[in-house]
Amino acid sequence: MRTLLVTGGAGFIGSNFIRYMLNKHSNIRIVNLDKLTYAGNLDNLRDIEKDDRYRFVKGDICDASIVDPLVKEVDIIVNFAAESHVDRSIGSPDDFIQTDVFGTFVLLEAARKYSIDRFVQISTDEVYGSTENGFFNETDTLNPSSPYAASKCGADRLVYSYYVTYKLPVVIPRSSNNFGPYQYPEKLISLFTTNAIEDKSLPIYGDGLNVRDWLYVVDNCEGVEAVMERGGDGEVYNLGAGNEKTNLEITGLILKDLGKPESLMTYVEDRLGHDRRYALDTSKIKTLDWAPRHTFEDAMAETVAWYRDNETWWKKIKSGEYLEYYRQQYKQSH
Ligand code: NAD
Ligand code: DAU
Secondary structure: OOEEEEOOOOOOHHHHHHHHHHOOOOOEEEEEEEEOOOOOOOOHHHHHHHHHHHOEOOOOOHHHHHHHHHOOOOOEEEEOOOOOOHHHHHHHHHHHHHHHHHHHHHHHHHHHHHOOOOOOEEEHHHOOOOOOOHHHHHHHOOOOHHHHHHHHHHHHHHHHHHHHHHHEEEEEEEOEEOOOOOOOOOHHHHHHHHHHOOOOOOEEEEEOOOOEEEEHHHHHHHHHHHHHHHHOOEEEEEEEEEEEEEEHHHHHHHHHHOOOOHHHHEEEOOOOOOOOOOOOHHHHHHOOOEEEEOHHHHHHHHHHHHHHHHHHHHHHHHHOOOHHHHHHHHHOOO
């Protein structure tokens, strides 16, 4: 029986990862350490909260007095905890530096102290920055653009330094844009789908031609597991599905799927420092015998259907703090 400490497990990808791991393996325990920021939501894990193999601890990864005793009792750390939204990092970078960089440092120190078997740092393709052509591989120069991407980049390299300096057995998956169920309705697909269901406008930044490589969250969870189980110590692995789409293409798909009019599309001021395109060379992760199992079309249809069928989940969120934030964003861009 192995025990995993999953940080940020009440968020979008972390909750999907916990569900995926508990459903797949009978012989694991998971401790979920989450601060429950605006993005953390215990509703994401209602179906497994009574599972004997699962334990939730509310706490901050920056707090060593909480982190240390937990790390002492686990074998592996999977660090999803982060401030994750680029727009918020532009308005208010402080929490990003604190959680994404300092929080990772606190976890690393505990991992070193208790000789953890594996430290999995969830990184992102945003650390490479933007490229109009070609595909980034794991040894390319890092050139992050936003305070979010820069703080993730700092954490990514800090984790690597613990491998080089202290021989801590770390691995670093760098994933592309995830989509799927339980994504906080502030990101492109979750926001636009829920807005369209409510016949609200879809705020398209700039010309809508920015490109992202979309990865279904379940495929990402499988990729993170592959890296955790079979990745080499100190190695970085790009995780992408090769589903390059412009924001306008994504918007069109959502509207078509929901039978909503194009008149909901609203062009707004561009995001500051908006990266044009992310694209990953994924040859290395293939050596770990991973490939996405879902087609983009099927995963998109399932995702849109999930938001259509789970209005209670996102309406609860949108009726609260988020609505105020969205109003402020909208005001700023007009
Ligand atoms: P999310 O914002 O949905 O969830 C983040 C979770 O971390 C929340 O539950 C939040 O409460 C928790 N958290 C924040 N600060 C904390 C702290 N100080 N201590 C403990 N918990 C804290 O994010 P997500 O989209 O699920 O992303 C998860 C991870 O994956 C992040 O590290 C992100 O950088 C990375 N990532 C995300 C994507 C994507 O497309 N969403 C792609 C690549 C990488
Ligand atoms: O690439 C991986 C990253 O993907 C993760 O590391 C981040 O945590 C995650 O938030 C995501 O970052 P992006 O900035 O790419 O995702 P977001 O959904 O915010 O935006 C996707 C694209 O859609 C981007 O070009 C901006 C645009 N957009 C977004 C929103 C929220 C809009 O046009 N309008 C919007 O309202």
